[in-house]
Amino acid sequence: MKTKFKILTAFVAVLLGLYSCEDIYDDIELNEANSRIIATSQMNFTNTIRIGNSITLGDLSSGVASRLWTLPTGVADIVGSDNDETSTEQNVKAIFNAEGEHDVVLSQVFKGEAYDLAGNIIGKEIDTTIVVTVLPEIKTVLKAYRLNEDGSQGDELSLTSGANNEVTAGKAVRFIVDESTQGSPDSFVWTAEGGTRVSLSEDKRIYDVRYKKTGSFGLELISSLARPVGEEIITLTSLINVIPSTEPVQLDGIETVGTSIFLNFSRDMDETTGVPSDFVVSIDNGGISNPAITSITVNPDTANFVELKLDIPQFYSDDMISLSYTKGSLSTLDGVIADSFTDEEAVLIEQNLLIGTSYDYSMETGGADWKDVGWGGVWGQFTAVVNDARAKTGTMAAQAAIEANGGMIYAYKPEAIDNAKFTFEAGKNYKLGAWVYITTPVTGTADLRFYVVPPFKEVFIAELNASTPLDKWVYISSDEFNFLSDTTSEILIRGNNQNNGAELLFTIDDITITEVVNKP
Numbered sequence: 001m002k003t004k005f006k007i008l009t010a011f012v013a014v015l016l017g018l019y020s021c022e023d024i025y026d027d028i029e030l031n032e033a034n035s036r037i038i039a040t041s042q043m044n045f046t047n048t049i050r051i052g053n054s055i056t057l058g059d060l061s062s063g064v065a066s067r068l069w070t071l072p073t074g075v076a077d078i079v080g081s082d083n084d085e086t087s088t089e090q091n092v093k094a095i096f097n098a099e100g101e102h103d104v105v106l107s108q109v110f111k112g113e114a115y116d117l118a119g120n121i122i123g124k125e126i127d128t129t130i131v132v133t134v135l136p137e138i139k140t141v142l143k144a145y146r147l148n149e150d151g152s153q154g155d156e157l158s159l160t161s162g163a164n165n166e167v168t169a170g171k172a173v174r175f176i177v178d179e180s181t182q183g184s185p186d187s188f189v190w191t192a193e194g195g196t197r198v199s200l201s202e203d204k205r206i207y208d209v210r211y212k213k214t215g216s217f218g219l220e221l222i223s224s225l226a227r228p229v230g231e232e233i234i235t236l237t238s239l240i241n242v243i244p245s246t247e248p249v250q251l252d253g254i255e256t257v258g259t260s261i262f263l264n265f266s267r268d269m270d271e272t273t274g275v276p277s278d279f280v281v282s283i284d285n286g287g288i289s290n291p292a293i294t295s296i297t298v299n300p301d302t303a304n305f306v307e308l309k310l311d312i313p314q315f316y317s318d319d320m321i322s323l324s325y326t327k328g329s330l331s332t333l334d335g336v337i338a339d340s341f342t343d344e345e346a347v348l349i350e351q352n353l354l355i356g357t358s359y360d361y362s363m364e365t366g367g368a369d370w371k372d373v374g375w376g377g378v379w380g381q382f383t384a385v386v387n388d389a390r391a392k393t394g395t396m397a398a399q400a401a402i403e404a405n406g407g408m409i410y411a412y413k414p415e416a417i418d419n420a421k422f423t424f425e426a427g428k429n430y431k432l433g434a435w436v437y438i439t440t441p442v443t444g445t446a447d448l449r450f451y452v453v454p455p456f457k458e459v460f461i462a463e464l465n466a467s468t469p470l471d472k473w474v475y476i477s478s479d480e481f482n483f484l485s486d487t488t489s490e491i492l493i494r495g496n497n498q499n500n501g502a503e504l505l506f507t508i509d510d511i512t513i514t515e516v517v518n519k520p
Contacts, residue, residue, distance in 0.1 A: 034063030034114040038106060038128055042228075048133040050183075050228040054079065054095045055132055057104060063111045070105045074098070075134075096134045104130045138183030138232040140223040147172040147198075147208060157240075161218075164241035167211050169334040170249070170267045172198050173240065177205040177223065183230050185223035193217035194242065196304075204388075211242040212304050213268035213333045244334035251338070252472070254323055254346040256315055261323060261346055263306040267332045271298035271306075274330030279308060282343070284320040285519050303333070316519040317431070317480070321346040347475050350431075350514040358419035359491075360412050361511040363396045369420075370398055373409040378498060381406025390507050392435040392473050397509035400495065402446075404502050408495035422513060423488045424452070429516035432459050432491070433477030437507040438470055444500040450478065452489040457481070464504070473509075480516040 040047055041056040049055050059067050069087045071078070075098040078084050084094075096102065106128045108114075116122050146154035146167065153174055157165040167173060173195070177188060188204045190197075194217035195209035211217070217240045224231040250266035261281065276293035283289045292311040299305055308323075315321065327340040352361065360366030363386045370386050373379075384400040391397040402408050412420045424430055432450050446464040451457060460478030491511065497504045 034061075034110040034112050036061045036108065036110075036114050036116055036122065036126060036128070038130070040130060045227050046133065047130060048135060048228055049096060050230050051099055051134050051136055052095065052097060053228060054093050057092045057094065057106070057130065059090050059106060059108070061108060061110075061114070063114065064108055065111050066109045068107045070107065072102050072104075075102050096132060099134050099136045102132045102134065104132055106130070135184055135225075135228060135230070136182045138185050138223055138225065138230045139181065140185065140221065140232050140234055141178040141180045141182075142221060142234060143176045143178050145174045145176070147174045159236060159239070161235075161237045161239065163236075164216055164238050166241050166243050168247070169211060169214055169242050169245040169332065170247060171245075172208055172210040175207040175209065175219065175221070177221075181223070183223075183225065183232075185225050185230065185232070187222075187224045187226070189222040189224075191220040193219070194240070211240060212266070214242045214244055216241050242334075245332070245336055247336070249332050249336050249338050251341060251344065254344055255349050256321055256346045257349045259310050259312050259314060261308040261310065261321070263308070263323075265304045265306065265332070265338070267334065267336070268303035269298050269306050269338075270331050270333050270335075271296065271303075274306065275328060276308075278326050278328040278330065280324045281308070281310060282322045282324070283312075283315075284322075285316060285318055306330070315348055315350075317348070317350065317514070317516040318518040319348060321348060350512075350517075352510075352512040352514060353430075354422065354511065354513050357422065358414075358416070359422060359511075360414075362394050363391075363398050363509060364394045366412055366414065367396075369412055369414040371411065371413045373411050373413070373492065375409045378405075379407040379409045379494075382408035382410075382495065384408070384410055390437060392437070392509035394509075397437075397507050399507055400505070402495045402497040402504040404500065405498050407498060408493070410493045410495070411490060417490075420490050421488050422491075423486055424483050426483055426485045426487075429480040429482045429518075431478050431480055431514050431516055432512070433475060433514070434493075434511045435473050435475055435509050436462070437473050437509075438464065438468055438505075439507075440503060440505045441470060442466060442468055442500050442504065443502055446495070446497045446500040446504055448476065448506075449494040449496065451492040451494065452487075453492055454487065454489055457489075464500075477512075 037060040039058045039060055042049055067088055069092050071085050071094060073085055076084055076094040076096045078087055079093040081087060108126050110124050113121050113124055142159055144157040144159055148154050190207045192209040194213060194215055195211045198208040198210045216238045218237040219239050221234045252266055253264040255262045274296050279293055281291055293308050294311050295309040297307045322343045322345050324342045325340055331337045354361035367386050381403040382400060384398055386396055386398050388395045389399055414420055442464045448462045450459050452459055459481050462476040
């Protein structure tokens with residue numbers, strides 16, 4: 001009886017012997033039943049190799065009277081043999097020089113009826129086919145388009161060094177690794193000179209970049225695959241020429257850190273413009289104070305942030321801080337003057353007590369340790385993963401999707417459970433917060449809740465509804481809370497989407513625990 005199997009059956013533990021071209025098993029007498037055991041050096045990687053590389057095929061069966069390996073004509077070079085199509089050796093190392101899927105057939109004749117590893121009789125004469133997939137070298141096909149404000153793709157750009165495609169300051173470009181790319185890369189490392197990533201897609205083949213300052217900039221893309229190893233580096237110089245804009249510059253938010261106020265603009269700002277007298281800072285805390293501004297600066301690495309240094313000893317947790325600006329000389333690097341605004345609220349960023357602990361508050365190191373807590377039922381109707389699709393700071397954040405009318409219980413759960421806990425000291429007041437980026441409208445109602453456990457204390461609820469800001473980072477925070485004794489707790493994040501008939505998509509980053517220090 002002769003059978004043909006489109007399978008590969010083997011023990012990984014015996015692979016070590018396959019890396020030698022010598023027939024190390026020929027002189028071994030195995031006192032066991034006739035059994036078919038076949039292995040390859042790439043069996044754990046679906047027998048996939050890169051063109052010009054080798055794969056070792058091994059017949060580790062017992063009770064074999066004769067064997068014949070047959071390789072397709074003209075696709076491989078059997079190492080150490082003048083015959084590149086057939087071999088009777090126990091181990092065969094072959095270098096494949098043709099792309100595609102290739103059938104390698106092992107024909108075996110056993111001394112008696114042979115068994116598979118499940119104990120089934122499979123016959124005396126057996127043909128086994130091993131499919132070897134040979135990938136070409138990585139050849140990345142890259143495309144680029146202007147990105148419209150609604151997220152749709154506009155005109156296609158020329159992707160050659162020196163093209164200097166004109167892009168207006170403040171506008172975005174979408175770079176795409178096309179489906180026609182060869183070699184199956186799955187990792188893409190982008191470096192866009194002069195641009196800031198705009199995370200409009202979780203697909204790493206898509207890279208959206210907003211250009212905030214004028215100048216000529218290049219692009220580098222490294223496309224790679226870890227196994228079988230392959231890499232291509234594309235470097236384009238003078239690819240994008242950013243020209244001045246006539247559109248208004250947007251104020252995207254105001255934050256306070258230390259004794260400074262930071263204004264986050266949509267484009268890079270010119271620090272030689274703007275004067276303190278154009279700004280009025282108001283701090284409401286038992287009365288209104290208007291501290292003086294001692295300097296206005298722009299960080300060259302994050303030039304869309306304007307820093308106003310204040311003449312104050314510190315901010316207090318119960319300060320209500322706002323900022324007004326009268327249109328003057330403050331302008332972008334491409335010459336657009338910022339518009340006036342009145343009593344814009346500033347978010348107070350206090351010292352995060354999680355910094356320096358083992359808790360993965362910024363999602364930069366925990367990765368797979370951020371998990372579904374396992375409550376099941378409605379609370380398991382979600383997916384979440386830590387990736388680099390969008391981040392408030394750093395490169396990583398948790399991307400979550402709660403099903404329509406579903407829920408979520410999510411937490412940092414490393415094996416060393418103490419690394420996921422924080423000790424609240426008795427008598428001190430705390431706040432717990434996080435940055436959230438909502439990407440889908442809420443047609444009903446939903447909420448995000450944070451708990452500290454023990455004692456299973458719900459510290460705050462962030463309500464989500466039709467008026468919830470979309471496509472921007474929003475800081476959500478609890479009221480102050482405390483404990484009568486030192487309490488070591490973990491943090492649970494609960495998403496409740498049961499009253500919303502649509503999927504809820506959002507990102508969480510930079511969880512904070514701060515000590516509340518109110519004005520004396």
